[in-house]
Amino acid sequence: MVTTGEPGARRLDCTGADVVPGAVCAHTHLYSGLVPFGMPPPAPPPGSFLQILERVWWRLDRALDAESLRAAARDAVARALLAGTTTVVDHHESPEFIEGSLEVLARACEELGIRSLLCYGATERNGGPAEARRGLEECRRIAPSPTRRPLVGLHASFTVSDGTLREAGRLARELGTVVHVHVAEDMADVLDARGRGAPGPLERMLAQDALPPGSILAHGVHLSPEEVELVNRAGLWLVQNPRSNEGNRVGYPRALRFGERVALGTDGWVADMAVEEAALLRLAGDAGDERAAGRLAAGHALVAGAFGAAPAPLAEGALADVVVRDGRGVRHVVVDGRVVVEDGRLVTGDPDEITRTAQREAVRLWQRMESIR
Numbered sequence: 114m115v116t117t118g119e120p121g122a123r124r125l126d127c128t129g130a131d132v133v134p135g136a137v138c139a140h141t142h143l144y145s146g147l148v149p150f151g152m153p154p155p156a157p158p159p160g161s162f163l164q165i166l167e168r169v170w171w172r173l174d175r176a177l178d179a180e181s182l183r184a185a186a187r188d189a190v191a192r193a194l195l196a197g198t199t200t201v202v203d204h205h206e207s208p209e210f211i212e213g214s215l216e217v218l219a220r221a222c223e224e225l226g227i228r229s230l231l232c233y234g235a236t237e238r239n240g241g242p243a244e245a246r247r248g249l250e251e252c253r254r255i256a257p258s259p260t261r262r263p264l265v266g267l268h269a270s271f272t273v274s275d276g277t278l279r280e281a282g283r284l285a286r287e288l289g290t291v292v293h294v295h296v297a298e299d300m301a302d303v304l305d306a307r308g309r310g311a312p313g314p315l316e317r318m319l320a321q322d323a324l325p326p327g328s329i330l331a332h333g334v335h336l337s338p339e340e341v342e343l344v345n346r347a348g349l350w351l352v353q354n355p356r357s358n359e360g361n362r363v364g365y366p367r368a369l370r371f372g373e374r375v376a377l378g379t380d381g382w383v384a385d386m387a388v389e390e391a392a393l394l395r396l397a398g399d400a401g402d403e404r405a406a407g408r409l410a411a412g413h414a415l416v417a418g419a420f421g422a423a424p425a426p427l428a429e430g431a432l433a434d435v436v437v438r439d440g441r442g443v444r445h446v447v448v449d450g451r452v453v454v455e456d457g458r459l460v461t462g463d464p465d466e467i468t469r470t471a472q473r474e475a476v477r478l479w480q481r482m483e484s485i486r
């Protein structure tokens with residue numbers, strides 16, 4: 114490979130390897146990074162999507178504090194980088210630790226060197242409109258940097274009022290960014306919107322001006338082809354999360370094949386996009402979805418748009434997020450020109466220390482979760 118660079122620039126050995134763009138995880142939750150460290154199963158086992166939220170994720174998020182969040186984020190980011198994922202689009206919630214939570218995530222991402230788009234998912238489910246306002250204000254606190262962009266987050270249509278929807282759209286426009294929200298992940302979201310007089314959560318949010326062009330809609334499992342057409346016309350992104358959808362048994366998002374902008378996310382699972390894509394292709398085959406193959410690559414345009422870079426990776430004007438792979442896996446990872454993984458090893462942090470801290474914080478987190486009912 115012939116390269117040009119500044120005199121004295123470092124050289125990485127790419128002999129016998131492929132140079133590929135860094136992978137994009139277009140929807141995740143770094144806060145669930147301690148789950149691989151033995152999260153106890155919920156009891157009694159959840160029987161519906163809402164029970165999964167109530168017995169698992171809405172207890173986990175309330176148990177988070179600064180130290181457990183930091184440990185979760187560092188472990189999740191380290192695993193992502195080692196898997197060749199160079200950008201995470203995160204959606205965060207920690208209702209007992211709202212103010213300052215995004216700073217914890219921003220520091221973890223910056224320290225280890227991953228590109229990030231961060232937001233707090235505003236919700237009213239614990240503390241009403243005042244809780245949502247605090248969530249939106251937290252989004253405002255994230256300053257952009259060469260490797261970080263703020264988003265405005267909403268949990269989902271079914272946990273916020275019209276006022277919060279309007280406020281989120283207004284704030285996103287003020288900050289020059291977009292809204293990141295779960296949409297039609299389960300029928301519960303659709304039925305809630307219908308109960309409020311809208312055809313569905315998408316139409317409800319559009320009617321409240323909550324979705325500036327470029328906004329990111331996670332899931333869309335229960336959107337119809339006509340609704341995906343609406344998404345296209347509004348210039349919005351959809352993000353499919355195959356392992357999560359399968360695990361939560363919410364169904365396959367059949368209408369996403371009609372989407373013009375559909376990326377791939379992990380929804381809190383380890384951000385190894387090769388594993389996620391394998392799950393996607395397996396499930397897409399069963400569902401007869403022939404357009405699934407482009408979803409991982411589509412994430413590059415989503416991220417390039419947020420950072421004002423050329424949409425095609427590894428081209429003039431593209432982000433300097435590059436992975437060198439060989440037969441054994443990821444050899445080197447470069448994010449924004451910074452070497453973060455070299456010869457398969459994380460060089461921006463001590464993986465043993467990150468794991469030990471995660472193990473210690475996980476024990477504390479499960480104890481706190483146990484006390485939350």
Ligand SMILES: [Zn+2]
Pocket residue numbers: 140141142204295331380381
């Ligand atoms: Zn999610």
